[in-house]
Amino acid sequence: MxxxxxxxxxxxxxxxxxxxxxxxxxxxxxxxxxxxxxxxxxxxxxxxxxxxxxxxxxxxxxxxxxxxxxxxxxxxxxxxxxxxxxxxxxxxxxxxxxxxxxxxxxxxxxxxxxxxxxxxxxxxxxxxxxxxxxxxxxxxxxxxxxxxxxxxxxxxxxxxxxxxxxxxxVDVDFFARAEPKAAWQTEGAGGASGGGAGRPAGGTLGFIGRIDEPRKGLPVLMRALPKILEARPGTRLLVAGRGDEEEAVASLPASMRRHVEFLGMVSDEDKARLLRSVDVYVAPNTGGESFGIILVEALSAGAPVLASDLDAFAQVLDQGEAGELFANEDADALADAAIRLLGDPRRREELRARGSAHVRRFxxxxxxxxxxxxxxxxxxxxxxxxxxxxxxxxxxxxxxxxx
Incomplete structure (x- = not known):
């Protein structure tokens, strides 16, 4: 044809x-x-x-x-x-x-x-x-x-x-086959969060999207970060996407900015590796989404997903069965859910299993x-x-x- x-x-x-x-x-x-x-x-x-x-x-x-x-x-x-x-x-x-x-x-x-x-x-x-x-x-x-x-x-x-x-x-196998990158993983036990001997509790969160587009929700995540760091001081956030990095962290206390690492624009291969490396992928988008392809990519890579409860996101995540949802634009709700997930390896593994099965339909x-x-x-x-x-x-x- x-x-x-x-x-x-x-x-x-x-x-x-x-x-x-x-x-x-x-x-x-x-x-x-x-x-x-x-x-x-x-x-x-x-x-x-x-x-x-x-x-x-x-x-x-x-x-x-x-x-x-x-x-x-x-x-x-x-x-x-x-x-x-x-x-x-x-x-x-x-x-x-x-x-x-x-x-x-x-x-x-x-x-x-x-x-x-x-x-x-x-x-x-x-x-x-x-x-x-x-x-x-x-x-x-x-x-x-x-x-x-x-x-x-x-x-x-x-x-x-x-x-x-x-x-x-989505090419599900492309993301599923990607090799995690050690530099992007939580230290200790191949990416499982929680500190080793003497290491503060933490974990690695991921965000991919245009930094300077408010509806992608990075400002909501930045407002949630201080509460997350208070509960889990070793947490870091990896951000991939184009935009003004200094403006993105301007609302954070100076002492917390070192917990945010900007990766700039990444290739498809590095996007897959990033999604394979994080403990939780966060999608704090605030509106204007008809689907949510990044959620499908994250599920394909086996990343536990935490997303705002937009209608389209809820549909992709099987109404919360394949990923966790928080109230849209509610930074406190985001922080509470992230803290809970980072501290619960069993729940993250459950989400990985459910997400990997659910994503095949895409x-x-x-x-x-x-x-x-x-x-x-x-x-x-x-x-x-x-x-x-x-x-x-x-x-x-x-x-x-x-x-």
């Missing part, structure tokens, strides 16, 4: 949607399908052979964050050329409701279109206001996928219609098969996707400027 996948966000800026598209494309290629991904990318960005650049993206506030998107007449021309050259059997568009390549591809393509909705935002006035613009494109979609029940709810309430829920996928062997089944449903009896020359007229109708 010839499959074209449209990525809305800049390929050179890491994010959950980009990782999902990358892993899906590589899974499909391993199965023998021809896959091409169209994505924004800055000049000079190294791209995999299956990715086609649609040009530079610009930052746009979107869903409580800042997304780097690509839109306009020049982008529309690149979309049409990619569609024409690809002669795809099916187009898979991600986030078609955002002002991005996905919406342009919806306008331009003819033939089977599958759309995946990642966003969970129950109060999006912008999406409601944009519905008249989005409607002609959304009507061309043959099948809709939502990555969670909460993304599906956002779609139904704001845009109408419905979607099948297929979660984000492996690409399952998720990829479900997505392929959607492709096969919409392509039965359909011709190859062609370009729609009305795109330029639609862009002009909505008064869109050039890049």
């Amino acid at each position: 010839r499959i074209g996948i449209v990525c809305p966000y800049s390929w050179d800026v890491p994010g959950g949607v980009q990782f999902h598209i990358r892993d899906l494309a590589e899974h499909l290629i391993r199965l023998g399908h021809h896959v091409s991904v169209l994505a924004p990318a800055d000049d000079g960005t190294p791209l995999p052979p299956y990715v086609v650049s649609a040009g530079r993206a610009v930052p746009v506030p979107y869903n409580g964050s800042v997304a780097r998107l690509n839109f306009g007449f020049l982008s529309a021309a690149r979309v049409r050329r990619w569609l024409h050259d690809g002669t795809f059997d099916v187009i898979h568009i991600h986030e078609p409701a955002s002002p991005s390549l996905g919406l342009l591809a919806c306008w331009a393509a003819q033939g089977p279109i599958v759309a995946t909705f990642h966003t969970s935002n129950p109060r999006s006035r912008a999406m409601i206001a944009a519905y008249p613009i989005l409607q002609p494109a959304l009507e061309k979609i043959s099948a809709r996928i939502a990555v969670s029940e909460y993304a599906r709810r956002t779609l139904v309430e704001h845009l109408g219609g419905d979607a099948v829920v297929i979660p984000n996928g 492996d690409w062997s399952t998720v990829g098969a479900d997505i392929l089944a959607v492709y096969e449903t919409v392509t039965d009896g359909a011709a190859s996707v062609a370009t729609d020359e009305r795109t330029t007229g639609l862009l002009a109708r909505w008064g869109l400027g050039r890049d």
Whole structure:
């Protein structure tokens, strides 16, 4: 099958949607399908052979964050050329409701279109206001996928219609096989917390995410840290992600800042090793999450997970059976749960076992098969996707400027 996948966000800026598209494309290629991904990318960005650049993206506030998107007449021309050259059997568009390549591809393509909705935002006035613009494109979609029940709810309430829920996928074995890194583990007994002879009680907590994006929740974790250190003075926190490290620890007493180690951006391999090394992975995100791919990665690596009780996180963690939950934005609740987990090796082992069994449902062997089944449903009896020359007229109708 010839499959074209449209990525809305800049390929050179890491994010959950980009990782999902990358892993899906590589899974499909391993199965023998021809896959091409169209994505924004800055000049000079190294791209995999299956990715086609649609040009530079610009930052746009979107869903409580800042997304780097690509839109306009020049982008529309690149979309049409990619569609024409690809002669795809099916187009898979991600986030078609955002002002991005996905919406342009919806306008331009003819033939089977599958759309995946990642966003969970129950109060999006912008999406409601944009519905008249989005409607002609959304009507061309043959099948809709939502990555969670909460993304599906956002779609139904704001845009109408419905979607099948297929979660984000993870290569579970990649994380499960990773070797822990001694420098990231708690000293003594291969990562089990608690001090050895004369060593203060402690443990290693992990956090992965953009440091300077408040909804990722690092400030909540920083507010919880003094209470954790008071109970377990040997605890340290490993933080991986981009952002202002000095600002991140500014709220901590100076004497406690040495307990926080910033690792910067890490490779996929080091992310897996980090998750294999920590005693507890903490996800203090405060909102705007439709799924929680980092939770699935942590479970795959065998890390006991402590997460805020967002609806999407609770669903991924099987309502607290595969990981522990604390009240969202409650630093005291986070601290109490972390102290309890760090002091209870038996509970951590129980969570590892439950998480490792639960996470198999998110492996690409399952998720990829479900997505392929959607492709096969919409392509039965359909011709190859062609370009729609009305795109330029639609862009002009909505008064869109050039890049």
